[in-house]
Amino acid sequence: MPVFDPASAQGNVLGGVWLIFIAGALFVAAFVYGLLIYALAKWRKRGEGIPPQFKTNTFWEITGVIIPLLMVGGLFAVTLLGEYRVDAVENKPYAVVDAGAFRWSWQFKYAGSGITVDGTPDSPPTLVLAVGKTTQIDLHSADVVHAFWIPAFLFKRDATPGYTQHFDVTPTRTGTFEGKCVEFCGLDHARMTFSVRVVSQAAYDRWVSSGGTAAL
């Protein structure tokens, strides 16, 4: 489950936000379920008596506004802090990859190396990243709206025609991860995948200097 075990620096920030929100959601659900079950069990129908006909209680009604207000205020603060850290882009990334989305695959161009990888739905391309190093992705689309998602990094960004998006990914462990298009883009949307190969910095440098031919 990537939420509990993110594989990038940005993912660690996002995973922290997830954990806080999951805890909050479970707490609220437990509290409200508790009240509901208590009320349903304690005041289930017993005879034909008419219960007390109260309609208002100013104290509890105001409390019912203030408590949720404080809770969402706290969650909003967590949101802003998390988002600013993830949206930040480094001035000098270790690598820059131009990611082009098209129906129905991806093209990855590694800046300054001449390496270009084209995929098809039948042979999805591989995105190579160096572990512990920040790669800037420049994302754009050639036709319709796509979205670039690496679940293990807990991150996605839309590829909207007419726009180029810049964001950083800094993988924290080596391995192979799934990437996919996650904005519906037509017939072969489900097969518009790629894989992410995170390797050591040395292996990455070797791979780049060999023009993308060296084994990873």
Next chain:
Amino acid sequence: MIGWLTSTNHKQIGILYMMTTLFFFLIAGALALVIRQQLAVPHNGVVTAHAYNQVFTLHGTAMIFLVVAPFAFGLANYLVPLQIGAPDMAYPRLNALSVWLFILGGITIFLGVFAQGGAADTGWTAYAPLSTIIEGSGAGEDLWLVGVLLNSIASIMVAINLTATIFLFRCPGMTMWRMPIFTWEMLATALLILMAFPSLAAVICELLLERHYGAHFFNPSYGGDPILYEHLFWFFGHPEVYVMILPYFGIVAEIVAVFSRKPLFGYTGMVLSAFAIAGLSMGVWAHHMFTTGVIANGFFSGMSFLIAVPTGVKYWNWIGTMWKGNIAFRVPMLFCIGFLFNFLIGGVTGVMIASPPIDYHAEDSYFIVAHFHYTLGGGALFAAFAAVYFWFPKIAGFKLSERLGSLHFWLMTVGFNVAFLPQFVLGMEGMPRRVYTYGATGDLPWLNLLSTIGAWIMFFGVALFALNLLVSYFAREAAGDDPWGGYSLEWATTSPPPEFNFHALPPIRSERPVWDARQ
């Protein structure tokens, strides 16, 4: 037959609305089973990718435009004049026009099935440029666009009619602050429709102009902008979410109060929260666009969080209504309790995805699919069934079977949660929505199979509902005027009510005139 075709009576039009939504509900439900059957195992081949894309497009379109929203319009058509002591809606002929435009729109959308290239296959959101420059160049997409346009015009007519009726047609003594909560929620809904639906009608016209007359609103090669489409669509689309839930909040509030034998707790707060939700919902549309990277995420996130506050007030007041009550677990109440348990999951996950850092992972994954099914399926649909069981005796004059009804409730509750709880995990594990196939990685295979099993349990639940209609029709157990000990004016007339609703009205001294008259 001719009577039904030419009727301008609000009760017949309400029944026409509700019967039509039942028809489309069965179709859209069958489409959902096709979806779940295709996804039951990895690399399945029940339908092709092209067919699958049409199936989920029609499923979503039908459930949203032809079931959940218009069922509330139908119920409101039937109930609002009764609840405020009026003989009919303010504009009976406009009312007839709106129901027939709605039915025509639904048929138009589904006619795409017979078009060359099939029905629309761009999802219910029909994002440009997918729906303009490349995909969906067939007549199916055009039929979809025209059908949705007719639907939006019909919805605007309903909203005008309800607003006018509520403001102008209340009987003597029925002040605004004595109106039943369902009528209040429908007023908030109607005002929301008037603000939001013109944006849908406009954006559909733009798509038609772009597809056929060389306009370039959304094509960046000619200076257009796909983000503009997303803004215009969601400016309608998010308020639409509340159009599909506010009426059901009202239904639950009415039924919970009656079966707790208590007045609605926090009536004023309930009314104010409905308008707070409606108002805030006009300022949250771009939370559907957090991952575009071109939105002021902080603003739209903050506004979305705020909606949790008036929604929390509603929960607080529902619980307050049951507090110290004498709660009878009849079938309408069971469905309301189901609503309270299911919708809470939709609510807390809704707060989660109001946060952009969560959306960076959850957006457009099965997490979102699970979230909105908990609000619209576990929420609105459960409340709709509650409404059917509650008001059916009034409308038909005879009761539905309690035994089949509670069996229906339990199958729906178990099936629904088995179908949709696993989808939260599917999304978190990385399954995108709107995919016709997936690989056998991680927990995807067994969670998908579980979800499919849940869908089939729901199928048997709905089958029992159909059986209940049939059995009760032949049993014909007379309902009487007021089978539940109701509060609002519809229980002060016969079941079914006479053509102009009332021969005499009880005095109206509070929001519970029928309760007052009984004491």
